[in-house]
Amino acid sequence: MSRIESVFERLKAKGETAFIPFITVGDPNLEWTERIVSDLEKAGADIIELGIPYSDPLADGPVIQEAALRSLNQGTKITDAFELVRNLRQSGVQVPLILFTYVNPVIQWGVDNFFASAKEVGADGVIIPDLPYEESEEARLAAAKYEVDLIPLIAPTSRQRIERIAKDATGFVYCVSSLGVTGMRNQLSAELPEFVGSVRAATSLPIAVGFGVSTPEQAEQIRGFADGVIVGSAIVRRVQPLADSVAAGDQTQINQAYEDLLQFVSALKEPLRG
Ligand SMILES: O=P(O)(O)OC[C@@H](O)[C@@H](O)c1c[nH]c2ccccc12
Numbered sequence: 001m002s003r004i005e006s007v008f009e010r011l012k013a014k015g016e017t018a019f020i021p022f023i024t025v026g027d028p029n030l031e032w033t034e035r036i037v038s039d040l041e042k043a044g045a046d047i048i049e050l051g052i053p054y055s056d057p058l059a060d061g062p063v064i065q066e067a068a069l070r071s072l073n074q075g076t077k078i079t080d081a082f083e084l085v086r087n088l089r090q091s092g093v094q095v096p097l098i099l100f101t102y103v104n105p106v107i108q109w110g111v112d113n114f115f116a117s118a119k120e121v122g123a124d125g126v127i128i129p130d131l132p133y134e135e136s137e138e139a140r141l142a143a144a145k146y147e148v149d150l151i152p153l154i155a156p157t158s159r160q161r162i163e164r165i166a167k168d169a170t171g172f173v174y175c176v177s178s179l180g181v182t183g184m185r186n187q188l189s190a191e192l193p194e195f196v197g198s199v200r201a202a203t204s205l206p207i208a209v210g211f212g213v214s215t216p217e218q219a220e221q222i223r224g225f226a227d228g229v230i231v232g233s234a235i236v237r238r239v240q241p242l243a244d245s246v247a248a249g250d251q252t253q254i255n256q257a258y259e260d261l262l263q264f265v266s267a268l269k270e271p272l273r274g
Contacts, residue, residue: 002149003124004096004171007046008206008227017223017272020208021265022049022100022232024067025084026076028243036239036261037088041095043262044269049127049230052081052101059102059129061183063233063240070243078105082121089122096124098151098171103131106139115142125149125171133165140168155179156195166203172228175199177211183233185212193225213268220271231268238264 001009011018021040025033033050040048053071057064078101085097099118106114106128118126126148131139133152143150149171154162156179166173175196178189189195192209199207209222210230219229238261245253 002147002171004047004098004149004151005206007096008172011046012206012227015274016046017219017226018046018206018208018228019044019219019269019272020047020049020098020210020228020230021045021235021268022051022064022210022230023239024051024053024064024071024236025081026053026071026074027067027236027239028070028246029074030076030080030084032242032246033084034087034091037084037097038091038093039262040265041093043265044273045095045265047096047098047125047228049098049100049232050081050084050123051232052078052099052105054102054105056104057102059181061181061233063184063237064182067236067239070240078109082117082123085118085123086121097122098125098127098149099123100127100129103128106131111138112142112145115139115146115148118148119146123148125151127151127153127174129153133161133168143170154199156189156191159195159198162199162202166199166205169203169205172206172208173199173203174230175207175209175226177209177213180211182211184214184237188212188218188221192222196225216267216271219268223272229268229272234268235261235265 053068151171152165152169153174155176206227208228209226213231214234242257
């Protein structure tokens with residue numbers, strides 16, 4: 001059983017739901033990312049998605065696109081993401097870490113090398129949103145070879161392919177709550193429970209839901225039918241004022257922005273506790 005799967009098992013035994021935040025590596029900068037990840041763990045994050053910034057984030061809405069741009073403007077590279085994970089493990093961060101990347105950087109790095117590096121630095125999983133299942137054999141083989149979970153995304157339009165996608169999956173299955181790109185939504189789709197139910201019928205793996213979750217109430221709603229809740233944009237949106245304050249060198253604003261970010265994260269985890 002992978003570390004990721006065992007986290008879900010432990011939480012289930014306690015009647016808890018996994019809280020899985022996403023942040024962009026290098027936003028506001030790499031030192032801050034190390035601090036944010038460590039504090040996310042302390043605030044109750046059970047698994048953390050680390051987004052490797054990419055110049056053409058086609059599946060992302062404006063909030064995460066801007067975060068990627070802030071990070072790329074800092075000169076963040078894929079090697080920085082690997083070094084960040086290595087540093088986090090050396091500083092004692094225990095929660096499973098998932099490298100979130102578009103397929104191009106993986107191809108440039110070399111698929112086998114990417115998973116070998118991920119394992120070597122201490123990452124537990126990889127998500128590649130623009131790698132269709134039908135083209136994922138090389139990645140699936142590398143993931144199995146290095147015992148890194150390659151976590152599939154299943155969207156409401158993937159219904160006919162749920163069985164095929166789910167049967168090879170390890171870690172958990174990421175159910176995308178609705179079509180379109182990442183970003184906060186006022187309310188979650190009414191079809192979500194039924195969609196997750198259809199995925200549940202196709203896999204014994206844990207299921208986490210993401211896309212658009214922006215309030216503790218929505219997180220609590222998802223708790224009713226999923227094993228984990230993923231939140232990205234709503235958290236990344238609160239990194240922006242921190243990034244602006246860091247750029248301005250305004251320590252008072254930095255403290256305030258960071259406190260707001262951590263309070264928001266704690267509020268999201270609260271309804272998911274046992
Ligand atoms: O930002 P949201 O709406 O909270 O959704 C999670 C999402 O950020 C994260 O899982 C993610 C970031 N970039 C992506 C691209 C595709 C799918 C998922 C993602």
